Amino acid sequence: MKHKYCSVILVLFILMSVYSSGCVSKNPEEQVPETVTTFLTAINDGDFNTAFNMYTGKDFLAVASIKMIFGNKGIEPGSIEDMNIVSQNITDTLAAVEVECTVLDSEGKNNIIPIYFTLQNSQLGWIVTRVSFTVPLTLDNAQVVDVPVETTKIDVIANNAPLIFIFAVLMLGAGLYIDKKDKAKKKENSRTIDVSGATPIQKESIAQYVKFVPSQQITVGKPATVDVWVKNFTQQPYHDFAIKAKFANSLEPEKINLFFDTIAPGETAKRTWVVKPKLSGWASIEEPTVVFNYGGTKYIGVLDPVWLQVQ
Structure with missing residues (x-):
């Protein structure tokens, strides 16, 4: 049968x-x-x-x-x-x-x-x-x-033995990757953003190439994400590109600082804030501050707040 x-x-x-x-x-x-x-x-x-x-x-x-x-x-x-x-x-x-x-x-x-x-x-x-x-x-x-x-x-049934071997290799690789990722996360969490000597720049200029995309269906007590996208439209790279912000008391962020490091000309880069809301209603990420080096000069700018609707 x-x-x-x-x-x-x-x-x-x-x-x-x-x-x-x-x-x-x-x-x-x-x-x-x-x-x-x-x-x-x-x-x-x-x-x-x-x-x-x-x-x-x-x-x-x-x-x-x-x-x-x-x-x-x-x-x-x-x-x-x-x-x-x-x-x-x-x-x-x-x-x-x-x-x-x-x-x-x-x-x-x-x-x-x-x-x-x-x-x-x-x-x-x-x-x-x-x-x-x-x-x-x-x-x-x-x-x-x-x-x-x-x-x-049917592919899994027909290729059972090879897939088991690949799965074992992937599990080993995943374990090594997770371990490496955890070490990198600890190292990144210890980094700070140096704003000393930075030249202020208008937020309208920064808003053209920095976009915030919150996740949908944000629920109290469950992790939510805010993707931060950066596009380099210029002919020179951005160096030491980083973003920090102030989070409302009703939001518990995994990390405050996002480090993009070098963004090449024409490149689109993404980093993500992960937050856990404590209360329903509107919660804000205040003073998103962008710091980067361009053409040998350090710049700093503050963008408008990012609002999250928590259900």
């Missing part, structure tokens, strides 16, 4: 594999533009999770980075009025697409913003691998990326 059951699962798995591999799918000329428009529609709908799940690459490190990068280009949810595919070059495995988006700005004016995409055909279908707002992307500079595919139960 067990063999029959496994055979049924195996048949279903083969059918699903055939379907996902593209044998039962639309042709690339239909799928590629549909994938691009679906990706942009998710951005316009504010559904950044869906957009992130359609993407594999290095342009976006997390869901929040999609929102931040598109927002920096003036593309906010609901602002895309029209999408026009200007050009597309498609092969069996790769595609390059140029789209012109008509975007409504804060003053009610329409702006044409070109966006360049590369896509790759995979077992999951066509996925976005590169997004550029400045440099046109072509098949000549497109690179094939590894697309992770979830392991099924």
